[in-house]
Amino acid sequence: NAGVTQTPKFRILKIGQSMTLQCAQDMNHNYMYWYRQDPGMGLKLIYYSVGAGITDKGEVPNGYNVSRSTTEDFPLRLELAAPSQTSVYFCASSPHTGGRRETQYFGPGTRLLVL
């Protein structure tokens, strides 16, 4: 298994541009998550999904959109990039095992610079 994969690894955007960060997992996990990590800080949850067709906001959703059309893919969309969105973005997934807490598995991250 490749686990959680993210593309691109690095991207520079101009203010006002849009882009989609791709995330895919091949572990058949129901739950998927998007986080951002600012320098020297912990991760903050942007959006999450408990299954195909179901998404919900996390702690910092403003300026982002997500969709979940398949179990495998969970893209994150930035419509109007702003300098405040300069960050490293991590996608994660976890299985759902009937109420037990399962850990999240993280992708390698996408580094985004908005100028």
Next chain:
Amino acid sequence: GESVGLHLPTLSVQEGDNSIINCAYSNSASDYFIWYKQESGKGPQFIIDIRSNMDKRQGQRVTVLLNKTVKHLSLQIAATQPGDSAVYFCAENISQGAQKLVFGQGTRLTINP
């Protein structure tokens, strides 16, 4: 708002010594806690977890202790190795459904030869 925090942002230990990384949490309803290791340029990597019905859990060279009375979590790494150098994050799950993790700021652990 309620959040997870760490007592020390950096920690340096000698190779072979034991290290202890501490974490304070404020949400008494949290029922699941995780320690992650993050190496430079990589995503967080799961180390060990503990549920709120436990006080201690051991893995390979790592032990997590949970003190619910004072809302404190610690990660003990035995016989540290150069490969243990990384930033360590604690995270708590604040939801009853899908995991909504709240991460601490992180502690950078440096292993001195």
